Amino acid sequence: MNQALLLGRRALRETLRTPESLAPTLLIPLFFLIVNVGQAGKIFPASSTGFLKGQSYAAFQLPSSLLLAASFGTAALYLVEDIEGGYFDKLRAAPIGRTALVVGRLFAEAVKSVILTAVLILISLPFGIRVASGIFGFLLLLVLASAWAVTYAGFMQLIALKTRSAAATNSGSLLFFPLLFLTPNFVPRSLLTRPMEIAATFNPVTYIMEGLRSLILGADATVVARGFAVVLGLGAVMVILNVRAVRSYD
Amino acid sequence: MTLAIEAVGLVKTFPSKGGDVEAVRGVDLAVEQGEVFGFLGPNGAGKTTTVRMLTTLLSITSGVARVAGVDVASDPDAVRRKIGVALQEAGLDPRQTGRELVTLQAQLFGLAPAAARDRAQSLLELVDLVDAGDRRIKGYSGGMKRRLDLASALVHQPDVLFLDEPTTGLDPASRLTVWDEVRRINAEGTSVFLTTQYLEEADQLCDRLAIIDGGRIVLEGTPASLKASLRRRRGLDHDPTLDEVFLEATGRTRIRAAGDVEQVQA
């Protein structure tokens, strides 16, 4: 555990020393929030759109942006650098628990994502967004979004460990397109076309998005719990696969 | 007394498309505690592969290896606690400072933060990197990186130190620094397993050495005994150099043609 924290601190230091890699994770989600709300906001007026529960369309869109911010998986690219530069071998030759070896970066990812999510929510408050579930709900938002960030980074790390290639790891990140867009990101699931609805139903991100949304628009405990269950389940699978990959790493 | 390194029938086969690559084909090693053992061989002979197996970085296809008395395959973590490793490609993190890297390494080996900082300071002094210690590693020269890598392999005063070509690419002064350091570490009781391309280095540093070629050990002994034996066989009236021993053992002889030195397969 202590070793994971030490490695996590190193990963955070690494992030702080490459602020240029942080800027897109903040700016791109904001860009999408502004563009999506700007283009579709008029179709869904707060007063007459039931699923908005009295809030603006921006409130409905915010979860997509939070998930986008949490789906960059930069941790894995640093891991590829460690692998290519040989530092990963130095760590592997040290008596570090194999779990700590992969969890360290995920721990840093969680911290980074909590901060990023908080900043994004604070920035979007002037758009007329309220977190209907209050301060506790706000904290749950941070946890849920960063749990997804950790899960996604875990998936990217898995590709990095298996391929040891920056190009392959970058390609793997393209999976975020179907994951983030085969979701009810513009309208609730019930309003999607049938094929999209089916796709969204099979997409785990749908449930995380609905959980986030429920926390913002008015909490439905079942929906929130489902979001947590999905992300924690997937996250656990990713950590297990990562540890297995590092154990059999040759 | 347990051996520092003991290997019996060590084999490594890499699966590859054009048929398996047999990088190491049955290496036996017996390195005594307190020895500096040299591992020599031409490019691609299997030196790095052997080191990586002994340091738990690579799985062992067959054979048995024990380092500091511990079986590498069955208890890798115990081995890791007893060894220091500086690999052929100095594995460093460009975004940390030298001091941060060594301190982190010390903490990962279980030192408390304050003790780790002290250890880092004394190791930086040792490898002459105190002034550069607070700069990012990105800006270090090749020689500085090698010295830092060596320092980070010493945080826990290992029983056995593995150095894969520790002086490749170093200028003569840095090379001497590393040699002094290896001697000093060895004098404190650490056994050293070192690969090198420099025969003079082996001659200067190593108590015993083995020459590996094509994945097999072809010659083993003290530098003096290897030279004496070649001298006897050739009936020379002077001791041959270790270069000549090496070239003979690896089946390569030198012929001088028009002032050039050529290597040909014997």
Ligand SMILES: Nc1ncnc2c1ncn2[C@@H]1O[C@H](COP(=O)(O)OP(=O)(O)OP(=O)(O)O)[C@@H](O)[C@H]1O
């Ligand atoms: N991961 C790998 N996959 C396939 N073949 C490999 C791998 N690593 C090493 N080899 C092969 O194994 C053989 C031994 O390589 P090794 O790196 O151990 O040689 P070396 O003695 O350290 O050489 P050098 O002096 O150039 O460092 C070479 O033929 C090499 O191509």
Ligand SMILES: [Mg+2]
């Ligand atoms: Mg090598």
